Amino acid sequence: MSAPAPARPVPGPRFDADAAERFARSAAVRQGVVRHTDEVHGWLEERRRAHRFRVERIPFAGLDGWSFDPGSGNLGHRSGKFFTVEGLRVTTSTDGRDRQWHQPIIRQPEVGILGILVKEFDGVPHFLMQAKMEPGNRNLLQLSPTVQATRSNYTKAHRGADVRYVEYFTDPRRGRVLADVLQSEHGSWFLRKSNRNMLVEAVGEVPEHEDFRWLTLGQIGELLHRDNLVNMDARTVLACAPHADPDGLALHRDTELRSWFTAERSRHDVAADRVPLADLPGWKRTEHSIDHEEGRWFGVVAVAVQAGSREVSGWTQPLFEPVGTGVTAFLTRRIGGVAHLLVHARVEAGFAETVELGPTVQYTPANYAHLPDAERPPFLDLVLGADPARIRYEALHSEEGGRFLNAESRYLFLDVDEDQAPLQAPPGYLWATPGQLTALLRHNHYLNVQARTLLSCLTTGAVRL
Amino acid sequence: MSAPAPARPVPGPRFDADAAERFARSAAVRQGVVRHTDEVHGWLEERRRAHRFRVERIPFAGLDGWSFDPGSGNLGHRSGKFFTVEGLRVTTSTDGRDRQWHQPIIRQPEVGILGILVKEFDGVPHFLMQAKMEPGNRNLLQLSPTVQATRSNYTKAHRGADVRYVEYFTDPRRGRVLADVLQSEHGSWFLRKSNRNMLVEAVGEVPEHEDFRWLTLGQIGELLHRDNLVNMDARTVLACAPHADPDGLALHRDTELRSWFTAERSRHDVAADRVPLADLPGWKRTEHSIDHEEGRWFGVVAVAVQAGSREVSGWTQPLFEPVGTGVTAFLTRRIGGVAHLLVHARVEAGFAETVELGPTVQYTPANYAHLPDAERPPFLDLVLGADPARIRYEALHSEEGGRFLNAESRYLFLDVDEDQAPLQAPPGYLWATPGQLTALLRHNHYLNVQARTLLSCLTTGAVRL
Numbered sequence: 018m019s020a021p022a023p024a025r026p027v028p029g030p031r032f033d034a035d036a037a038e039r040f041a042r043s044a045a046v047r048q049g050v051v052r053h054t055d056e057v058h059g060w061l062e063e064r065r066r067a068h069r070f071r072v073e074r075i076p077f078a079g080l081d082g083w084s085f086d087p088g089s090g091n092l093g094h095r096s097g098k099f100f101t102v103e104g105l106r107v108t109t110s111t112d113g114r115d116r117q118w119h120q121p122i123i124r125q126p127e128v129g130i131l132g133i134l135v136k137e138f139d140g141v142p143h144f145l146m147q148a149k150m151e152p153g154n155r156n157l158l159q160l161s162p163t164v165q166a167t168r169s170n171y172t173k174a175h176r177g178a179d180v181r182y183v184e185y186f187t188d189p190r191r192g193r194v195l196a197d198v199l200q201s202e203h204g205s206w207f208l209r210k211s212n213r214n215m216l217v218e219a220v221g222e223v224p225e226h227e228d229f230r231w232l233t234l235g236q237i238g239e240l241l242h243r244d245n246l247v248n249m250d251a252r253t254v255l256a257c258a259p260h261a262d263p264d265g266l267a268l269h270r271d272t273e274l275r276s277w278f279t280a281e282r283s284r285h286d287v288a289a290d291r292v293p294l295a296d297l298p299g300w301k302r303t304e305h306s307i308d309h310e311e312g313r314w315f316g317v318v319a320v321a322v323q324a325g326s327r328e329v330s331g332w333t334q335p336l337f338e339p340v341g342t343g344v345t346a347f348l349t350r351r352i353g354g355v356a357h358l359l360v361h362a363r364v365e366a367g368f369a370e371t372v373e374l375g376p377t378v379q380y381t382p383a384n385y386a387h388l389p390d391a392e393r394p395p396f397l398d399l400v401l402g403a404d405p406a407r408i409r410y411e412a413l414h415s416e417e418g419g420r421f422l423n424a425e426s427r428y429l430f431l432d433v434d435e436d437q438a439p440l441q442a443p444p445g446y447l448w449a450t451p452g453q454l455t456a457l458l459r460h461n462h463y464l465n466v467q468a469r470t471l472l473s474c475l476t477t478g479a480v481r482l
Numbered sequence: 483m484s485a486p487a488p489a490r491p492v493p494g495p496r497f498d499a500d501a502a503e504r505f506a507r508s509a510a511v512r513q514g515v516v517r518h519t520d521e522v523h524g525w526l527e528e529r530r531r532a533h534r535f536r537v538e539r540i541p542f543a544g545l546d547g548w549s550f551d552p553g554s555g556n557l558g559h560r561s562g563k564f565f566t567v568e569g570l571r572v573t574t575s576t577d578g579r580d581r582q583w584h585q586p587i588i589r590q591p592e593v594g595i596l597g598i599l600v601k602e603f604d605g606v607p608h609f610l611m612q613a614k615m616e617p618g619n620r621n622l623l624q625l626s627p628t629v630q631a632t633r634s635n636y637t638k639a640h641r642g643a644d645v646r647y648v649e650y651f652t653d654p655r656r657g658r659v660l661a662d663v664l665q666s667e668h669g670s671w672f673l674r675k676s677n678r679n680m681l682v683e684a685v686g687e688v689p690e691h692e693d694f695r696w697l698t699l700g701q702i703g704e705l706l707h708r709d710n711l712v713n714m715d716a717r718t719v720l721a722c723a724p725h726a727d728p729d730g731l732a733l734h735r736d737t738e739l740r741s742w743f744t745a746e747r748s749r750h751d752v753a754a755d756r757v758p759l760a761d762l763p764g765w766k767r768t769e770h771s772i773d774h775e776e777g778r779w780f781g782v783v784a785v786a787v788q789a790g791s792r793e794v795s796g797w798t799q800p801l802f803e804p805v806g807t808g809v810t811a812f813l814t815r816r817i818g819g820v821a822h823l824l825v826h827a828r829v830e831a832g833f834a835e836t837v838e839l840g841p842t843v844q845y846t847p848a849n850y851a852h853l854p855d856a857e858r859p860p861f862l863d864l865v866l867g868a869d870p871a872r873i874r875y876e877a878l879h880s881e882e883g884g885r886f887l888n889a890e891s892r893y894l895f896l897d898v899d900e901d902q903a904p905l906q907a908p909p910g911y912l913w914a915t916p917g918q919l920t921a922l923l924r925h926n927h928y929l930n931v932q933a934r935t936l937l938s939c940l941t942t943g944a945v946r947l
Contacts, residue, residue, distance in 0.1 A: 026905075027818035028731035031918065128748040168748075189741070197741035199748070199835075213748055215741075266493035275924065276654065276662035279678055282926075283593040283633075283664070353492035369835055370664075370926070440491075453496065459740065460925045461747075461835070 036195055037261035040234060043142040044478035047235035050139050054236050061246075064148035064228060065158045071323045072152045076304045080319050081333045090295025090302075092317070092335055098169050100125035100420070102307075102317055102335055104292040105208065107366040111285045119298045121307055121317050122208045122367060123337065123420060124291070128199065130171065131250045132164040132186040132215035135195060136223060136231065143231035145182070145223065146251065151418025152322045153336050155425070159248035159415065160240060163229065181226060185217050192217040196257045199461045200469065201373060203416060204365025206315070206337050208289065211369065211462070212250075214257045234258070238477030244413040245425065247473075249466065252414065256469035257459075258476040262452025266355045268440065269447065271456070277447050278374065278463070281362035287371045306338075313384045315339040318422060336422040341383035342413075343426030345467045346400045348377040348433045349409065349482055350448070352440065356482035357448040359396075359438055363465060373465040374454070377438075377446065395446075399437055400429060407432040410480040414470060428470055430480055451475050451482065501660055502726035505699060508607040509943035512700035515604050519701050526711075529613035529693060530623045536788045537617045541769045545784050546798045555760025555767075557782070557800055563634050565590035565885070567772075567782055567800055569757040570673065572831040576750045584763045586772055586782050587673045587832060588802065588885060589756070593664065595636065596715045597629040597651040597680035600660060601688055601696065608696035610647070610688065611716065616883025617787045618801050620890065624713035624880065625705060628694065646691060650682050657682040661722045664926045665934065666838060668881060669830025671780070671802050673754065676834065676927070677715075679722045699723070703942030709878040710890070712938075714931065717879065721934035722924075723941040727917025731820050733905065734912065736921070742912050743839065743928070746827035752836045771803075778849045780804040783887060801887040806848035807878075808891030810932045811865045813842040813898045814874065814947055815913070817905065821947035822913040824861075824903055828930060838930040839919070842903075842911065860911075864902055865894060872897040875945040879935055893935055895945055916940050916947065 048054050077085070082095050092102040105122040108115065134145040149161035164171075166180045171187065185191045196216040203210075225231060232240075237255065240246050269277070299310050307317040315337050323331045348359040363375040378400045385393055409430040416424035442448060454472060457463035464472070474480040513519050542550070547560050557567040570587040573580070599610040614626035629636075631645045636652060650656045661681040668675075690696060697705075702720065705711050734742070764775050772782040781803050788796045813824040828840040843865045850858055874895040881889040907913060919937060922928035929937070939945040 025733070028729075028733050028820040028915075029735070031727075031730050031732045031736045031915075033735065033737060126751055126753070189738075194737055194741040196737065197744045199744055213744055262496075264493075265496050267496045268490070268493050270494070270498065271496045272498060272659055272661065272924075273654075276659045276680075279662045279664055279926075283678055286591055288591070355493040357493075450493075450496075459737075461744075462926075 033195070033259065036259040039142050040259050040476070041261050042140075043234040044238060044476070045235055046141050046233040047239050047478070049233060049236050050141050051143060051231045054239055057230060057232065057236065057240070060230055061148055061158065061160070068150050068158065068324075070150050070152070070157050072157070072320050074305070075319050075321045075333060077319050078304065079321065079333065080335070083319070083333065083335060085294075089293040092294065099334070102294060103208070104294040104297040105366060106290045106292045108288045109285060109364055111364070119292070119300065120314065120366070121294060121297065121300065123206055123210070124208045125167075125210055127168040129167040129212045130164055130183070130186050130215060131162050131212050131254050132217060133251070133254050134163040134182055134185055134192070134223060135216055135218040138231065141233055142218075143233055144237065145225070145229050146232050146237065147229050149228070149248070151248065152320055152334070153420065153422040153424065154245065154248070154415045154418035155423055156245050159418070160237070160246055160251055161248045162251050162254050165250045182223075185219055186215050192219045195259060196459070198257055198459060200253055200257070200464075200466070201368055201462050202466050204367040204373065204465060206367065206421070208291070208367045209369045210367065214254045216254065216258060234477045238474070238479035241474055241477060241479040242412055245415050248415065249417050249470065252470040252473040253466055255473040255476055256455070256464075260452065260455035260476050262450070262456070264355060265452070266353075267450045267453055268352055268357060269449065271453060274447065274449055274453055278362065281445065282370060282372045285364050285371045287364055287366065287368075289366045313340060320422065337420060337424070338422040339381055339424050341381045343381045344378060344397065344400055344429070345376050345426045345471070346378040346429040346431055347471050348396060348399075348438050349430050350433055350438065351482075352448065355450060357450055358454065359442060359446055360449050360454065360468065362445050365465065369462060374457075374463055375465045375468050376471055379467050395443060396438065399433070400431055403429070403431050409482065410474055426467070428474075430471065430474070430482070498660070498724065501724035504607050505724050505941070506726050507605075508699040509703060509941070510700055511606050511698040512704050512943070514698060514701050515606050516608060516696045519704055522695060522697065522701065522705070525695055526613055526623065526625070533615050533623065533789075535615050535617070535622055537622070537785050539770070540784050540786045540798065542784050543769065544786065544798065545800070548784070548798065548800060550759070554758040557759065564799070567759060568673075569759040569762040570831060571755045571757045573753045574750060574829055576829070584757070584765065585779065585831070586759060586762065586765065588671055588675070589673045590632075590675055592633040594632040594677045595629055595648070595651050595680060596627050596677050596719050597682060598716070598719050599628040599647055599650055599657070599688060600681055600683040603696065606698055607683075608698055609702065610690070610694050611697050611702065612694050614693070614713070616713065617785055617799070618885065618887040618889065619710065619713070619880045619883035620888055621710050624883070625702070625711055625716055626713045627716050627719050630715045647688075650684060651680050657684045660724060661924070663722055663924060665718055665722070665929075665931070666833055666927050667931050669832040669838065669930060671832065671886070673756070673832045674834045675832065679719045681719065681723060699942045703939070703944035706939055706942060706944040707877055710880050713880065714882050714935065717935040717938040718931055720938040720941055721920070721929075725917065725920035725941050727915070727921070729820060730917070731818075732915045732918055733817055733822060734914065736918060739912065739914055739918055743827065746910065747835060747837045750829050750836045752829055752831065752833075754831045778805060785887065802885060802889070803887040804846055804889050806846045808846045809843060809862065809865055809894070810841050810891045810936070811843040811894040811896055812936050813861060813864075813903050814895050815898055815903065816947075817913065820915060822915055823919065824907060824911055825914050825919065825933070827910050830930065834927060839922075839928055840930045840933050841936055844932050860908060861903065864898070865896055868894070868896050874947065875939055891932070893939075895936065895939070895947070
């Protein structure tokens with residue numbers, strides 16, 4: 018991939034002065050310009066019928082091309098492609114307290130592309146969204162980015178079908194890039210997995226294939242109020258959209274926010290060493306699954322996918338299945354009239370760099386039900402027992418359906434007060450504004466994928482704080 | 483470490499509007515306010531006499547407390563502290579071309595602090611610089627940051643002397659943070675090593691210990707024209723100083739620059755796996771050193787340090803010693819009247835994330851002397867054969883003298899034209915402005931330590947392009 022040819026022969030302004038304003042205009046259009054939102058629901062139903070799929074659980078022995086390595090016990094595909102399930106030994110040290118655990122982890126070192134094509138119609142930016150099936154989603158078909166492709170998908174090495182519209186993301190000359198940043202995926206389940214999150218504005222005409230529709234940010238924001246409709250890949254890209262911060266005010270200066278983040282990264286040591294999946298301490302493998310001995314966290318299972326449409330044939334693959342529904346929430350407060358979110362500096366074993374910023378609360382309650390009150394995660398009970406009148410947003414969303422089975426979380430924004438969450442936040446937590454967090458999303462690995470899902474509700478206008 | 487208390491009870495501006503302007507004012511003061519620059523030379527000479535040290539090479543058997551692990555052959559200290567020398571197997575894949583090599587690597591997982599204290603005198607920001615001895619520097623004593631400490635140094639775990647002034651960097655309430663960012667160190671010699679680079683403005687009086695002096699940025703810039711005087715730790719922190727970009731013009735928009743960087747990170751796969759140092763393929767160990775079989779790259783050696791001053795006793799330690807002097811250069815061009823630097827997206831095995839931006843040229847010529855012309859590193863011969871009239875800056879600087887022995891590089895800025903380096907740069911290279919690069923230095927791991935040394939010449943005003 019060669020360097021981009023200079024788009025201009027002489028220097029011009031470093032910044033896109035109008036990008037945030039244009040995106041805000043798109044977020045304000047909630048019923049559509051090209052297509053009415055009602056029509057979008059009809060199209061999704063129609064696509065659901067066109068792509069009939071059936072997913073069923075199978076024993077590991079029923080996997081085609083996948084097997085456990087006789088030595089390590091790692092689960093991989095005979096082609097060496099896709100991903101492997103391996104063991105991980107995690108040792109963390111924080112302020113002198115040490116912890117160690119073992120867990121299965123998905124290893125998929127290639128960087129994929131999650132890209133959404135952008136184009137103005139009647140002066141309003143629209144986003145080309147795809148109706149896409151993923152085997153792990155309970156409802157299978159969800160709204161996804163224009164392109165969602167591993168590198169094997171889109172390079173010549175792969176013998177499968179070409180990925181539609183991918184040329185806009187691999188050849189910078191086909192459009193104007195508005196965002197392009199490496200972001201982590203689930204650090205508890207993936208080892209150092211990053212994808213490129215891209216927004217590219219197309220130059221010239223773009224045909225609208227029947228699996229794709231042009232929507233405004235506001236329309237996508239409306240759809241984010243429905244359960245399990247906008248997939249994780251779409252949410253993370255939308256979070257990276259240029260976002261205005263007209264006030265430019267915050268409790269902490271940006272330098273202080275970054276300094277606190279640097280201190281959080283520095284005070285945690287995390288060693289994540291790959292170990293054999295065979296005989297992983299604390300985990301047991303049966304014919305159908307690999308599970309934690311105490312029934313917590315998640316299991317590794319296998320599924321067969323049968324396709325009803327004539328274009329795609331079936332396949333089998335492993336998936337990770339969490340033990341319960343997650344709860345993921347930002348606590349919010351207006352401080353001196355300015356909306357703030359309480360971010361949490363989280364250690365996840367698979368992060369490239371020890372800590373990223375997550376929502377205030379991000380837990381699967383079932384994993385903590387056995388703990389005495391004093392050991393329960395901070396703010397979890399506050400969210401579980403929230404007064405409905407103070408919930409600003411609530412919807413159920415699925416995590417990446419290509420790797421996770423029925424991995425759903427209840428996502429919330431919850432208004433709180435000084436008694437519930439003081440301005441002087443506890444260690445590991447800090448109040449930051451949406452403008453500060455979306456500015457960090459221009460850069461790699463500041464905010465985890467759960468925080469990005471919630472921030473996509475702000476960039477699309479689904480929530481206004 | 484708890485979250486910072488909000489410095490203000492209500493939100494205020496996110497940005498330090500005047501920081502870059504204040505620093506520019508300091509860079510313009512080249513002869514000093516508190517102390518004349520001539521006086522600084524006298525003070526350094528005086529400190530050199532006060533801290534007499536002798537460093538001599540010893541066999542590995544002469545190391546005290548350090549030994550090779552009987553199993554792995556890794557070299558470590560019996561306390562488990564400091565660092566270890568281990569083996570690394572590096573496998574890279576770029577656009578389908580695979581490479582593999584083995585090398586020794588320094589592993590030191592703790593994040594240290596490199597911090598410079600700032601204080602205004604007569605309205606001009608001054609920087610508290612230390613005269614500090616490091617065993618690997620040819621001239622031993624150089625100008626270093628106020629604080630240069632590993633975590634073991636400054637936490638209570640360590641039984642050694644307190645680190646002077648460290649409280650300004652560990653307790654945010656003691657000052658106002660102006661920069662605080664994790665930056666990588668030499669990715670060819672360190673495995674995922676990062677340090678916090680901090681600039682903190684002190685509140686209240688600060689005593690000036692005899693090993694320390696308050697200098698303006700302009701004075702430090704003058705000293706950067708001397709060989710081996712400003713140490714690496716000082717240079718990397720100074721590169722992170724707020725830096726003005728009044729024009730705000732560039733050949734590529736900031737979004738395009740970051741997009742190109744993201745593409746460069748994505749197109750390289752790097753697997754760096756720790757392996758035993760014993761029997762490392764391509765390397766041989768003798769009583770005195772571990773060397774590459776073909777005499778290239780670097781060796782691992784041991785030294786004894788004898789201290790003349792009464793405060794510090796002697797010690798022994800291993801060091802890495804490169805085979806020759808490096809050449810490290812930014813090619814520069816004025817494009818439409820705006821200064822640009824040609825950055826190179828470099829793979830170094832020890833980087834946390836595959837690629838960082840380095841100078842145009844960063845090589846030890848001795849390692850490449852055997853290669854035919856077509857395989858020589860791009861732009862290296864252009865720099866080696868440069869017309870002296872086009873050299874804007876040239877000085878010899880040492881790398882980290884606590885880990886590297888006689889590791890020196892000739893650092894240059896070299897003016898070039900379209901024939902020598904076209905606007906449409908070759909793959910892996912891009913033209914960017916100093917304003918764009920110093921803005922990236924507010925964030926982790928964009929620019930490598932060699933690029934930061936050269937950028938410190940711009941933030942201190944040593945070079946004006």
